[in-house]
Amino acid sequence: IAELRLNDLLGCALEFGPAIMQWSATLATWSDSPDNLTCAYLSEAHRKTAAQLAEWMAAAGMHVHIDAVGNVVGRYRSDAPGAKTLITGSHYDTVRNGGKYDGRLGILLPIAVVRHLHERGERLPFHLDIIGFAEEEGVRFKSTFLGSNAVAGTFDLALLQQRDADGITMGAAIAAAGHDIGAIPAIGRDPAGLLGYIEVHIEQGPVLLQRDLALGVVTAINGSSRYLVELRGLASHAGTTPMHMRRDAAAAAAEIVLLVERRCGQGAALVGTVGQLDVPGGSVNVIPGQCKLSLDIRAADDTERLAAVADILDGIAAICARRNITSDIQAIVSADAAPCAPWLMRQLGAAVERAGLPRHDLPSGAGHDAMAMAAVTDIGMLFTRCGNGGISHNPLETITADDADIAARVLLDFLRHFQPT
Numbered sequence: 001i002a003e004l005r006l007n008d009l010l011g012c013a014l015e016f017g018p019a020i021m022q023w024s025a026t027l028a029t030w031s032d033s034p035d036n037l038t039c040a041y042l043s044e045a046h047r048k049t050a051a052q053l054a055e056w057m058a059a060a061g062m063h064v065h066i067d068a069v070g071n072v073v074g075r076y077r078s079d080a081p082g083a084k085t086l087i088t089g090s091h092y093d094t095v096r097n098g099g100k101y102d103g104r105l106g107i108l109l110p111i112a113v114v115r116h117l118h119e120r121g122e123r124l125p126f127h128l129d130i131i132g133f134a135e136e137e138g139v140r141f142k143s144t145f146l147g148s149n150a151v152a153g154t155f156d157l158a159l160l161q162q163r164d165a166d167g168i169t170m171g172a173a174i175a176a177a178g179h180d181i182g183a184i185p186a187i188g189r190d191p192a193g194l195l196g197y198i199e200v201h202i203e204q205g206p207v208l209l210q211r212d213l214a215l216g217v218v219t220a221i222n223g224s225s226r227y228l229v230e231l232r233g234l235a236s237h238a239g240t241t242p243m244h245m246r247r248d249a250a251a252a253a254a255e256i257v258l259l260v261e262r263r264c265g266q267g268a269a270l271v272g273t274v275g276q277l278d279v280p281g282g283s284v285n286v287i288p289g290q291c292k293l294s295l296d297i298r299a300a301d302d303t304e305r306l307a308a309v310a311d312i313l314d315g316i317a318a319i320c321a322r323r324n325i326t327s328d329i330q331a332i333v334s335a336d337a338a339p340c341a342p343w344l345m346r347q348l349g350a351a352v353e354r355a356g357l358p359r360h361d362l363p364s365g366a367g368h369d370a371m372a373m374a375a376v377t378d379i380g381m382l383f384t385r386c387g388n389g390g391i392s393h394n395p396l397e398t399i400t401a402d403d404a405d406i407a408a409r410v411l412l413d414f415l416r417h418f419q420p421t
C-alpha cells in the first residue's frame with residue numbers, strides 16, 4: 001500500500017510497472033536448472049511458482065484455488081447478482097532456457113490491476129478470473145495447452161498416459177503433486193457463464209518494436225502443427241562402411257531439415273522449424289542408426305499450413321525410401337488458427353486509443369492459451385512490445401516497466417468500460 005500511495009503522492013507515472021517487473025524477477029528465481037530459467041510442468045520450481053502466484057492473487061483481494069491440473073485460479077468477485085465471468089490469464093510454465101515474461105506477464109499484470117481495484121474497494125459488474133495456466137509449452141510432456149484445455153473442457157484424458165523423459169506418466173506426475181485426476185473434467189467451464197477471455201502477452205516478435213508502439217491488438221493466432229519424427233537406419237562402423245552402403249539416419253534428418261526450410265520458405269506467413277534434432281546414444285565412430293527430430297509448422301491460413309504439412313510428410317517418405325530408412329511420425333499438436341472476436345478487438349482498441357496510443361492490429365505467429373480458450377468463449381489478446389529486437393524463448397527476452405505500466409492501465413480502462421455483447 002505504501003508503494004502505491006507513494007506513486008499517487010509523487011504522481012509517478014509508473015503505478016503498475018515496477019511491481020510487475022519485480023514479480024517477474026521473483027518468479028524467475030525458481031527454475032529446474034541452476035543455469036537458466038526452465039519451469040516445466042509440476043516440477044518443484046513450477047509448484048513454488050504456483051504457490052507464489054496464489055499468494056499474490058490472495059493479497060490482491062482475490063479468492064484463490066489451485067485446480068486438479070495445477071492452474072492457479074483467482075476470482076475478483078463482483079457484487080452484482082447473477083454476475084457472469086470474464087477470464088484473463090496466461091501460462092506460468094516456460095520453455096527450456098526461457099525468458100521471464102512469456103506467459104507470466106499475462107498473469108502478473110492483471111494481478112497488479114486487481115490489486116489497484118481492491119485497494120480502492122472498486123468492484124466490477126462481472127467476476128474477473130485470473131488464471132495462471134499450468135502448462136502451455138509442452139516441455140515435460142509433449143502435449144501443449146494442458147491448463148487451458150482443462151478450463152475449456154477439451155482436456156484429453158488419454159494424455160495422462162504420456163510419459164516424460166524419466167518414464168513418469170502425466171497422471172502420476174499430477175497425483176504426485178497432490179492433485180486428483182478424477183477432478184479434471186470438472187475444471188471445464190460452462191460457456192453460458194462466460195463473457196469472454198482476454199490474454200495479455202508479449203509479442204515475441206519485432207513488429208511493435210519496429211513501429212515504436214507499446215501495444216498491439218491481436219487479430220488472430222496462427223494455426224500450428226507439431227510432430228515428433230523417429231528415423232531408423234542401421235548403426236555400423238564409421239571407418240569400414242562405404243558411403244553407398246550406409247543407412248544413415250542423421251543424413252536423412254539433415255535432408256528433412258532443409259526440406260522444411262525450403263518448403264516453408266514458399267509461403268508469406270508460413271514458418272517451419274526443426275527445434276529438436278538428436279542422435280540418441282550417438283558415437284563419433286558409429287554411423288547414426290537412429291535420429292529423432294521435431295517439426296513445428298505454422299501459418300495464418302489453415303489450408304496453407306496443411307498443404308505444407310502434406311508436402312513435408314510426402315518429402316520425408318521419399319527421403320526415407322531412397323535411403324532405406326524407416327520412420328515413425330507422431331502428430332503432437334494440430335491447432336487451427338484462432339480468430340479474435342471483433343467486438344473484443346474493438347473494446348481493446350478503444351482502450352488503447354483512450355490511453356492516447358495509436359491502435360495497431362497484428363496477427364500472432366506464436367501460439368497462446370487463447371487458442372484453447374476459443375473452444376469455450378470469445379477471445380481477445382493485447383500484445384506488449386518486446387525489446388532486444390523482439391527476441392523470445394530466450395533469456396534475452398525483455399520488456400520495459402513503462403510498457404508494462406501502460407499495458408496495465410489499458411487493461412484497467414478496458415475492464416472499466418467493458419460491455420458484454
Ligand code: HGY
Pocket residue numbers: 136137365366367368
Ligand atoms: O510455441 C509457441 O508458440 C508458444 O510459445 N507455446
Ligand code: MN
Pocket residue numbers: 095102137393
Ligand atoms: Mn512460449
Ligand code: MN
Pocket residue numbers: 091102103136201367368
Ligand atoms: Mn506464451
Ligand code: MN
Pocket residue numbers: 090091103136201367368369370
Ligand atoms: Mn500463451
